[in-house]
Amino acid sequence: MSALTSTQVLAELAERYGISSNYHDWLGEYVEVSPEVLVAVLAALDVDAATEEAAQAALDAADERPWRQTLPPTTVARTGAATEFFVHVPAGEPVTVTIHLEDGAVRDARQLEHLVEPRVIDAAPVGEAKFQLPADLPLGWHEIRAVVGNTAEAAADGAAGSGPVATATLIVTPDAASTQLDARAWGIMAQLYQARSAESWGIGDLRDLRTIGQWGAEHGADFVLVNPFHAPSVTTPIEPSPYLPTSRRFSDPSLLRIEDLAEVLELHEAEAQRLLELASYGQAANRVDAIDRDASWLAKREALGICFEAARRGDHDRWRAFGNYCEIEGQSLIDFATWCALCEQLGGNWRDWPEAFQDPGNDAVDEFRQQHADRIEFYCWVQFSLQEQKERTQQALREAGMQIGVMNDLAVGVHPSGADAWSLNHSLARGVSVGAPPDAYNQMGQDWSQPPLRPDALERTGYAPLRDMLRKAFVGAGALRIDHILGMFRQWWVPAGMPASQGTFVTFDHEAMIGVLLLEAERAGALVIGEDLGTVSKLTREVMADRHVYGTQIMWFEREDDGTPKRPEHYRQECLASVTTHDLPPTAGYLELAHVDLRERLGVLTRPAEDERADERATIAAYTDILREEGLIGADAPTTEELVLALHRHMARSNSQLFQVALADLAGDRRPINQPGTYREYPNWTLPLTGPDGQLRLLDEVLADEFAGQLAEAAVRPQAE
Structure with a gap:
């Protein structure tokens, strides 16, 4: 068989499994995917294409598969x-x-x-x-x-x-999303762990979320968008990125406000005293210029253990409610709690465990469950307590007057060494990871180190892994933002050992993926927003518009066809708009070019810093001219704070149904919470809020500041006639 025919067979086989053998890159150039990449991606789906004979046999089997079912x-x-x-x-x-x-x-x-x-x-x-x-x-x-x-x-x-x-x-x-807004709304977007109040244990929690929401409601806000609440590891060191969790089906126990949990329990005197000591230790971290997730979790884990023992001997009705919760959650909860207990014994990376423990279905794991039943029950109870506090928080925000309340955020994937990667072992592709192809911002591509769900496994399991994840994401929320919604259409898979640029696209059944999303949203009575920034296919936007899934637009990225800043009336109606995002500095920092200074210092610029500064100054000048035309600033040179207020008044007039203001902007912060393209070179996801002077600011101080009230007033939406 000729080399050409062999290539044709490989391309046909790849097509059967939704794997692209060619594509057009961000510059519009045609790219042929190498045979090595196709063979590796097919192998991740358990398809042997390593030889000509194997590829032909696999193609024949793919053709026969429907006839065998x-x-x-x-x-x-x-x-x-x-x-x-x-x-x-x-x-x-x-x-x-x-x-x-x-x-x-x-x-x-x-x-x-x-x-x-x-x-x-x-x-x-x-x-x-x-x-x-x-x-x-x-x-x-x-x-x-x-x-x-x-x-x-x-x-x-x-x-x-x-x-x-x-x-x-x-x-x-559903044919389309049925939950819609009656009027334009604005809200607050918060990296909740930054929002430390005087009573926080070194990290923002659900009580702090309630504080933000109730303050926002008093100022006319209708939602609070939060960072993903997915569970991190239970062992230290804890991965700081909320977008690389251990599980997307369960939540972060650091969100719990211990005092709210303890107030309904009958504690012994020694237990109550120990909780006070732990609280004092946790609250001392609020004045440190870093979010120490490890220290906060270790203190909360001990406190939760005390509360768990009190709960077991206390209110029998609540304990029965816990039992009902466990019955509803079923095996997925047991598996997650088992993974937590195993981590305490064997370490946080299941791939390093003895082989007998690497599959939740093995006899050794079942024996471990029996031997450590109390510890597994503890981790089940922690998730039960989390669900209760999340639901009460949402109820409080709705009662405060918000029409949406909490807007949860769904991360793209999970950590390869985490709980979902362990318990969903047979539904995930091995030997590849999800990332992004080369583009204008990352010309080498990106590898996010996340094992992808297999399209064939989703079909085989009736999309149960997707359904279960989405159901949990809608708990305690009136809306859900889907990070990188393009991943429900196609994903960039990078074979292990290859650079991020050497990957290919794998197609998912978007009719099924979006359909399941809308079905679970319908049952939750929640709004759906898809993050569709960057290079997104025409099909993605067409489907989102057809099925009334809201999109996302960031002011700094939006341009008219002639390259000028996009006018507010030209924003999409079904859209969540904002001035900035967590991958950029707060607005004041952007206006002062903090992002260019930082990227220059870290050595991640791809062209001279002065060229970057010139372009950014031109963009800011163009917006300044528009603000003057609209009468939002005067003829004199405005201060940074005046520009921040004017830009938000400008964006509040946009055509978009939803508009959000960053909590960091309310604080007057300058520092970005995340610098894309870095790992440990910058303290991503670990910086608390600071004010214009660079000094730490607790949530109570931020919301009491006059500027926060002025910015909230600037964000109020004029209603369409």
Whole structure:
């Protein structure tokens, strides 16, 4: 077989699995993906393409796969649509297909005329039938059941997969998001760990979130967007980035306000005294110019242990509520708590554990669960307590007058050594990681070290991993921001050992991914926002618009076709707009070019610093001219604070339904919380709030400052006529 034919087979095989064999880069140049990359990405999906013969065999198997399954593993339908699907049975055999709804009702699927020749599989002819779902099926997670033959035995079989009775997942999704806003709204975006109050234990918590929300509501705000609340490691050192968690299905226990937890418990005198000592230790960290997650968590973990023992001997009704919570959460909670307990014994990286403990289904793990049942129960109880405080926080913000309340943030992926990577072992691709291709800002590409969910595993499992993650993300929230929503359409996979530029795109079934997102949002009664900054495909924006998923626009990045700053009336309506973002300095810092100074100091500029400064000054000057035209500043040179207020008044007039103001801007901070392109060169995600003078500011001080009130007033939205 010629080299050309071999390349064609590899490209065909890659296409079957949604892997791009070519693409156009950020400059519009055509790129052929190397055979080495294609072979490595296919291997991550357990497809052997290392030799010509293996690739051809895998291609033949991919072509036959649907014919070996009675039903497709998952069917996704939109409400109101008469969706069609194929059923494969031994040629000549009759088949009956029914729909079993969540509520127990049963509906019939209608067989359509479909004439196609049988196909020989393993020396036996297999026929193909076409069925149609009723168009009026309710939203939800249902089951398709196919009974092959006419025997009562077949109908009673009930076995999943191929055979006399086959079952498969049916997901009926909304056509579009139904939760919408009645009027334009503004809110506050906060890296909550920065928002330390006098009572915090060195890190902002859910009580601090309530404080921000209630203050915001008093000033007309309708939401608080927070950093991802996903769980980090329970062992130190703790990864500081909220965008590289150990689990996206469970939450960070450092969010808990210990005093709120303890006030409903009957503590012994010694226990109460120890909590006071721990509180004093934690609160002393509030005056240190760094967020020490390790110290905060170690203090809170001891305090939670005290509270747990008190809870076990206390209110029986609450303990029963905890039991109900565990029953609802099921095996995923047990697995997460088991991972936490194992980390305490074996270290925080499960890939370094003895092999017997590297799979949650192994006998050694089950034996460990029995031996450490109390510790596993403790970590289950911590998550129960977190859910209670999150739900109470959301309730408090809604009662304060916010129409949305908490807006949660969903990270792109998880840490490769963490809980989800361990418990979802069979649903994640191995030997690759998610990243981003080269672009204008990162010309070498990016490798985020996150193991991706497998598209084929999602289909095989009925999208349960995605559903479970989204359900948890909507807890205690009125809206959810999806970081890098392009990942629900396609992802950049980088094979292990290769540079980030040597990857390729892997396509996901966006109809299913967005459908599951909208279904869970519908059930939560929540708004959905997709972060679609940077290089995003035309398809992504078209689908978002069609299904009413809000987008994201940052003022500094937005330009008209002629290169001038985008006018407020030209922003998308279904959009979350802001002046700045967590990957840029606060607005005052940007205006003073703190980002250029920092990047120059760190050596991460790709061109001379003076060229960077000249371009940024030109951008700021263009906005200054617009602000004068709009009468938002006078003829004299404005101060930094005057420009900050004017830019927010300018953006508050935008066409976007949602507008947000950074808590760091309310504080007058200058320092960026994250500098992209750095690792330990800059203290990313660990800096507390400071004021214009660079001095630490507690949340109480920020919200009491006159400037914060002025900025909140500037953010109030004029309503559309």
